[in-house]
Amino acid sequence: MNCVNGLKCRECGRLYPAEALHVCDFCFGPLEVDYDYDCIKERISRESIEAGPRSIWRYGPLLPVLGNDDLSMGTGFTPLVRAGRLGSELGLQSLWVKNDTANPTGSFKDRVVSVSLAKARELGFKVVACASTGNLANAVAAHAARGGVESLVFIPHDLEAAKVITTAVYGGHLVAVEGTYDDVNRLCAELTSEHDDWAFVNVNLRPYYAEGSKTLAFEVAEQMGWTTPDHVVVPVASGSQLTKIAKGFKELYTVGLLAEEPAVRISGAQALGCSPVADAFRAGKDVIRPVKPDTIAKSLAIGNPADGWYALDTVRSTGGSFASVTDGEIIEGIKLLARTEGIFAETAGGVTVASLAKLVSEGVIRPEEKVVIFVTGHGLKTVEALTDSVHPTVTIAARMDAFAEAMAGRISGV
Numbered sequence: 001m002n003c004v005n006g007l008k009c010r011e012c013g014r015l016y017p018a019e020a021l022h023v024c025d026f027c028f029g030p031l032e033v034d035y036d037y038d039c040i041k042e043r044i045s046r047e048s049i050e051a052g053p054r055s056i057w058r059y060g061p062l063l064p065v066l067g068n069d070d071l072s073m074g075t076g077f078t079p080l081v082r083a084g085r086l087g088s089e090l091g092l093q094s095l096w097v098k099n100d101t102a103n104p105t106g107s108f109k110d111r112v113v114s115v116s117l118a119k120a121r122e123l124g125f126k127v128v129a130c131a132s133t134g135n136l137a138n139a140v141a142a143h144a145a146r147g148g149v150e151s152l153v154f155i156p157h158d159l160e161a162a163k164v165i166t167t168a169v170y171g172g173h174l175v176a177v178e179g180t181y182d183d184v185n186r187l188c189a190e191l192t193s194e195h196d197d198w199a200f201v202n203v204n205l206r207p208y209y210a211e212g213s214k215t216l217a218f219e220v221a222e223q224m225g226w227t228t229p230d231h232v233v234v235p236v237a238s239g240s241q242l243t244k245i246a247k248g249f250k251e252l253y254t255v256g257l258l259a260e261e262p263a264v265r266i267s268g269a270q271a272l273g274c275s276p277v278a279d280a281f282r283a284g285k286d287v288i289r290p291v292k293p294d295t296i297a298k299s300l301a302i303g304n305p306a307d308g309w310y311a312l313d314t315v316r317s318t319g320g321s322f323a324s325v326t327d328g329e330i331i332e333g334i335k336l337l338a339r340t341e342g343i344f345a346e347t348a349g350g351v352t353v354a355s356l357a358k359l360v361s362e363g364v365i366r367p368e369e370k371v372v373i374f375v376t377g378h379g380l381k382t383v384e385a386l387t388d389s390v391h392p393t394v395t396i397a398a399r400m401d402a403f404a405e406a407m408a409g410r411i412s413g414v
Helices: 037-043 046-050 056-062 084-090 109-122 135-147 161-168 181-194 206-211 214-223 240-254 276-283 308-318 327-341 347-361 379-386 400-407
Strands: 004-009 031-035 080-082 094-099 127-131 150-156 173-177 198-200 231-235 265-271 322-325 370-375
Touching: 031 037, 031 206, 037 056, 046 056, 046 214, 056 109, 056 214, 080 214, 084 094, 084 327, 084 347, 094 214, 109 127, 109 135, 109 198, 109 206, 127 135, 127 181, 135 150, 135 161, 150 161, 150 181, 161 173, 161 379, 173 181, 181 198, 206 240, 214 240, 231 240, 231 347, 240 265, 240 308, 265 276, 265 308, 265 347, 276 308, 276 322, 322 327, 322 347, 327 347, 327 379, 347 370, 347 379
Parallel strands: 094 370, 127 150, 127 198, 150 173, 231 265, 231 370, 265 322
Antiparallel strands: 004 031, 080 094
């Protein structure tokens, strides 16, 4: 058994059974999982976690499924890297990178898909589907292939080639839709109403899917010796990941795994070409105005973010902030992280690093704070973004004198 009471509306509090539901039929608010935390306290401890699998399933009692490690492919427990060189360049004394490029399909989406597909199995679904900007497409197709489940993945037609290939290779159905991600998502919402026997992981299974992001907070706290950072920077697309990281830190304290109530300041990172939540934050508004995305950071290109208001509220209530960065700054962020820490991030990671730099320069992030940034996808997914800015140092003839001449003064000993 798990410790789930059911689903609960985030707006009016109305309760629902733990089924494939995502919207309150009374006020149309979003549903989220309602846990019995006393039950969880009895089933979890630091010792039980540390003795568990090196994956998200070590936190099983805090997740809304019975657990199904064979589908996860070892998802989670990714490295928390002390980023001394990057921190030094930015003037930070204590900086860490949560490196989710190390997940099975190269992004944090393996976390949410592991949870949602396990739930789909529990509920008896035979087809799993999603709307995706790329990383989720990869994860759904891969996990469905491993579990022997039919997959149906919808993407914008102009997605990066690497993300198309690394989805299609798993053999499921891949549907490219003319339009933006918001157009794709709307189509999937319509299809959900016509095909209630399909598990759309980020539509009718969204309450369970979203819970996978909490494991980022669980791992950071455990990897920091059961303490929490002072400040985290999270990339924002729909806004769900940011809100669930905040929820994860709080839950650890609620069930007795943290000695002190966490006071983590949470800041969000968006691309300037798709920054509706950051725009609302800067304007001091509660209403998030949808935008048409125009950015190289396609994995964050959601112009009408479903959890945008909740992300905005989380940032404000924790004393964080928002930054939005240009495409040029995104590219420089990717190169800076790679050059200083040897981590190759996709464009979303460039958004996070560039936003970190901006928040430091603005004085939002203080030099003495313990800071964690979340790098959520591997750079091999978006290599096109670097085509015009990364090249060989030199091109030479295959002769020793040509090498010596070209490299003179560039490297010691030459």
